[in-house]
Amino acid sequence: MTDTLLRTTCPRDCYDACGIVVSVRDGAVRSVRGDPGHPVSRGKLCRKCSIGYNGVFLDPDARLTTPLRRVGPKGAGGFEPVGWDDALAEIGRRWRAICDGPGAHTILNAHYTGTCSILAGSFGSRFFRRLGATEIDPDSVCNKAGHVALDYLYGTSVTGFDPRTARDAACILVWGANPSASAPHAHDHWLPEAPGRVVVVDPVRTPTAARADLHLQPFPGSDAALAFAMLHVIVRDGHADLGLLERHTVGWDELSPALEPCTPAWAEGVTGVPATLLEDAAAAYGAGPSLLWMGQGLQRQATGGNVMRAVSLLPAVSGNLGRPGAGFLYLNDRFDIDEDWLLPPGLGDPPPPVSHMDLAGILERPAASRSLVCWNINIAASNPDQARLRRALGREDLFTVAIEVFATDTCDYADIVLPAASFLEFDDLVASYFDLSLSAQVKAVSPPGLALPNQEIFRRLAAVMGFSEPELHESDRSMIDAMLARCDAVEGFAELARAGTVPLTPEPVVQFADLAFPTPSGCIEIASAAAEADGHPRVPQPWADARPADGRLRLLTPASPWMLNETFANDPKIARRIGAGTVTLHPEDAARRGLAEGDRVRLQNATGALELTVAVSDIVPPGVAYSPKGRWPKREQQGANVNVLNDGRKADFGGSTAVHGVEVVAERVGPGRPAPLIRSS
Numbered sequence: 001m002t003d004t005l006l007r008t009t010c011p012r013d014c015y016d017a018c019g020i021v022v023s024v025r026d027g028a029v030r031s032v033r034g035d036p037g038h039p040v041s042r043g044k045l046c047r048k049c050s051i052g053y054n055g056v057f058l059d060p061d062a063r064l065t066t067p068l069r070r071v072g073p074k075g076a077g078g079f080e081p082v083g084w085d086d087a088l089a090e091i092g093r094r095w096r097a098i099c100d101g102p103g104a105h106t107i108l109n110a111h112y113t114g115t116c117s118i119l120a121g122s123f124g125s126r127f128f129r130r131l132g133a134t135e136i137d138p139d140s141v142c143n144k145a146g147h148v149a150l151d152y153l154y155g156t157s158v159t160g161f162d163p164r165t166a167r168d169a170a171c172i173l174v175w176g177a178n179p180s181a182s183a184p185h186a187h188d189h190w191l192p193e194a195p196g197r198v199v200v201v202d203p204v205r206t207p208t209a210a211r212a213d214l215h216l217q218p219f220p221g222s223d224a225a226l227a228f229a230m231l232h233v234i235v236r237d238g239h240a241d242l243g244l245l246e247r248h249t250v251g252w253d254e255l256s257p258a259l260e261p262c263t264p265a266w267a268e269g270v271t272g273v274p275a276t277l278l279e280d281a282a283a284a285y286g287a288g289p290s291l292l293w294m295g296q297g298l299q300r301q302a303t304g305g306n307v308m309r310a311v312s313l314l315p316a317v318s319g320n321l322g323r324p325g326a327g328f329l330y331l332n333d334r335f336d337i338d339e340d341w342l343l344p345p346g347l348g349d350p351p352p353p354v355s356h357m358d359l360a361g362i363l364e365r366p367a368a369s370r371s372l373v374c375w376n377i378n379i380a381a382s383n384p385d386q387a388r389l390r391r392a393l394g395r396e397d398l399f400t401v402a403i404e405v406f407a408t409d410t411c412d413y414a415d416i417v418l419p420a421a422s423f424l425e426f427d428d429l430v431a432s433y434f435d436l437s438l439s440a441q442v443k444a445v446s447p448p449g450l451a452l453p454n455q456e457i458f459r460r461l462a463a464v465m466g467f468s469e470p471e472l473h474e475s476d477r478s479m480i481d482a483m484l485a486r487c488d489a490v491e492g493f494a495e496l497a498r499a500g501t502v503p504l505t506p507e508p509v510v511q512f513a514d515l516a517f518p519t520p521s522g523c524i525e526i527a528s529a530a531a532e533a534d535g536h537p538r539v540p541q542p543w544a545d546a547r548p549a550d551g552r553l554r555l556l557t558p559a560s561p562w563m564l565n566e567t568f569a570n571d572p573k574i575a576r577r578i579g580a581g582t583v584t585l586h587p588e589d590a591a592r593r594g595l596a597e598g599d600r601v602r603l604q605n606a607t608g609a610l611e612l613t614v615a616v617s618d619i620v621p622p623g624v625a626y627s628p629k630g631r632w633p634k635r636e637q638q639g640a641n642v643n644v645l646n647d648g649r650k651a652d653f654g655g656s657t658a659v660h661g662v663e664v665v666a667e668r669v670g671p672g673r674p675a676p677l678i679r680s681s
């Protein structure tokens with residue numbers, strides 16, 4: 001018996017978009033490994049996927065394999081299996097009654113990037129558009145403030161530099177991204193192989209920061225001040241590109257006087273970054289050509305929008321744009337999909353979206369929320385205000401549908417759970433949000449039990465709602481063909497599936513080669529009328545957040561190398577490897593509280609409390625606590641994860657999350673079992 005080998009692609013919300021080789025025998029997956037021929041994965045997946053794709057993803061007992069209907073109280077997780085017909089009929093009956101009564105806008109559509117493949121990630125939006133449901137603004141839980149900030153300045157946030165151009169860069173500045181966790185292959189290969197100096201700006205000495213040529217460790221939320229001081233040095237030392245500023249920006253005259261007082265000595269006091277280090281970083285970046293990678297962790301601050309606007313001035317002022325080895329990246333979205341095709345205009349006008357930060361409050365109001373659908377998202381683990389959200393999800397009259405691969409905490413609150421196929425079980429397309437590449441996701445095996453790809457679930461939901469628009473029933477093949485027909489890089493899906501991944505262009509693309517910017521003025525809008533109209537200052541400001549007072553600590557909860565958001569938290573091998581949840585404290589902060597490595601500590605604020613195990617290390621500066629996200633509340637001793645501490649405060653732009661602005665007090669707890677914080681019923 002021989003195995004069949006298939007190429008496919010990892011569709012997780014990850015910069016890397018690794019190529020995968022799946023080995024299949026007798027209709028079952030035998031192994032999932034990195035594709036040795038793939039330029040990113042080079043034969044090796046990250047640790048979480050190499051365990052989880054061969055573990056929990058293949059475990060029929062861990063997977064949802066049949067539609068389920070709730071029995072017993074909300075949140076208790078009691079279900080009985082039902083067939084697709086019964087499950088869909090019940091959803092249809094309930095939603096039609098809502099549409100005829102209070103209105104379709106009281107059906108809330110919560111979704112994000114549980115899978116980033118294009119059909120499974122996007123097709124559902126056609127259905128919700130036709131339904132008239134209210135969308136919970138997806139990016140508001142992740143990166144919206146950064147998108148808004150870059151749109152003000154550059155008119156786009158999704159046409160970043162081409163990573164291939166690193167070969168031409170003398171410096172790569174990684175600001176508020178942690179590739180060692182969030183882009184492991186960029187950390188392992190792309191950065192070390194780049195000829196330029198690597199400068200990292202991160203409050204935490206991550207493995208990427210530890211290996212960099214320079215590491216600047218500002219206090220969280222002080223990055224705008226740091227950026228202004230770097231701009232001060234760049235201008236002082238003659239590295240400002242006055243020609244570019246003159247011809248291709250508006251508002252330089254309004255900004256430049258504000259740089260004068262922002263000396264490195266001033267910034268040292270405000271940010272904690274030694275002036276000499278700041279000088280070195282500004283000299284390296286300013287001399288160029290330099291790349292700037294702005295991470296998503298950077299903007300999850302109360303003034304995160306201003307931070308992004310300030311940091312993204314660096315390429316404009318120093319002229320690190322429009323030439324090889326220069327440019328900035330937040331996210332790339334370069335695969336050209338016709339937006340009107342993706343969301344045909346005939347499907348109706350959607351009600352205004354609402355922020356994830358407001359979701360718990362909306363779910364407390366029955367008049368605003370009769371029904372909730374969650375797909376590609378696990379809000380009971382990842383959203384703010386966890387305890388309050390879960391109380392609201394417990395409303396008996398809130399008709400909740402979860403479409404999921406695994407039985408998450410969110411599923412426990414559903415009335416109907418619909419089983420979704422995983423990426424190994426259907427064809428799709430994956431476009432990297434880092435590299436300029438397009439990949440095939442190839443069906444290796446059939447879904448377990450009755451599970452179906454998201455797209456098929458939405459076609460069936462359209463049918464049961466009586467929606468006959470052809471766009472809602474388009475086949476996967478037709479959609480894949482339509483998307484590939486617009487793309488020069490590949491002939492068709494068969495060719496893409498053979499190759500696995502193709503570059504979108506043969507040669508590296510120079511970002512903004514023509515120095516034309518899709519802003520209202522066509523220039524980089526250092527001063528932005530649009531920002532002003534939205535109630536923000538016309539130009540970025542040299543602000544830094546106030547340091548926590550009264551012995552509080554700033555809590556950072558970014559990506560864990562062991563999980564992809566909360567995905568993989570239910571893999572037993574991974575759970576064993578990571579053990580109990582920890583919080584890392586600086587030795588001074590630990591000593592001040594009488595805490596030693598391995599002690600139990602209670603983190604607390606007005607929103608909630610959580611007990612964790614202490615790790616003591618100077619990877620964090622004094623005043624900062626570090627506890628990566630990624631755990632399923634129901635698998636934790638207290639039935640909660642770090643988001644029980646997250647008050648859901650918004651950043652300044654876009655109603656976006658300010659999760660890295662959370663503050664807590666930390667107190668030693670004695671031995672003994674902690675009381676559960678959230679009871680499921």
Ligand SMILES: Nc1nc2c(c(=O)[nH]1)N[C@H]1C(S)=C(S)[C@@H](COP(=O)(O)OP(=O)(O)OC[C@H]3O[C@@H](n4cnc5c(=O)[nH]c(N)nc54)[C@H](O)[C@@H]3O)O[C@H]1N2
Pocket residue numbers: 013112113114115120141142143296375376377378379381382383403404405406408420421422423454557558559564565566567629642643646659
């Ligand atoms: N404290 C704290 N909280 C955070 C963050 C933080 O940094 N700190 N980060 C925020 C960020 S950046 C994000 S993006 C969010 C992420 O939050 P979520 O989007 O909730 O992330 P996951 O918990 O991984 O949930 C995705 C779910 O999609 C499911 N899924 C995977 N594939 C499919 C599929 O094909 N079909 C269906 N129907 N489901 C599928 C997975 O099983 C998984 O349960 O969390 C935010 N929350």
Ligand SMILES: Nc1nc2c(c(=O)[nH]1)N[C@H]1C(S)=C(S)[C@@H](COP(=O)(O)OP(=O)(O)OC[C@H]3O[C@@H](n4cnc5c(=O)[nH]c(N)nc54)[C@H](O)[C@@H]3O)O[C@H]1N2
Pocket residue numbers: 013014015142143175176177178179181182183201202203204206218219220221222223294295296297298301556558559560561562563564565566630660
């Ligand atoms: N392994 C793994 N990979 C992932 C994910 C995951 O959960 N696990 N999540 C995926 C998703 S949804 C996203 S959005 C991306 C996010 O990945 P990244 O873009 O790398 O962002 P984060 O991991 O949230 O945070 C990156 C760094 O920002 C730092 N940071 C926090 N506050 C500040 C600040 O005020 N200033 C500065 N300079 N730095 C700050 C944190 O210490 C952290 O090291 O990763 C994706 N990849």
Ligand code: SF4
Pocket residue numbers: 010011012014015016017018041045046047049050183184185564
């Ligand atoms: S999560 Fe990222 S690093 Fe891991 S296999 Fe998928 S694409 Fe690669």
Ligand SMILES: [Mo]
Pocket residue numbers: 013141142143296
């Ligand atoms: Mo994210």
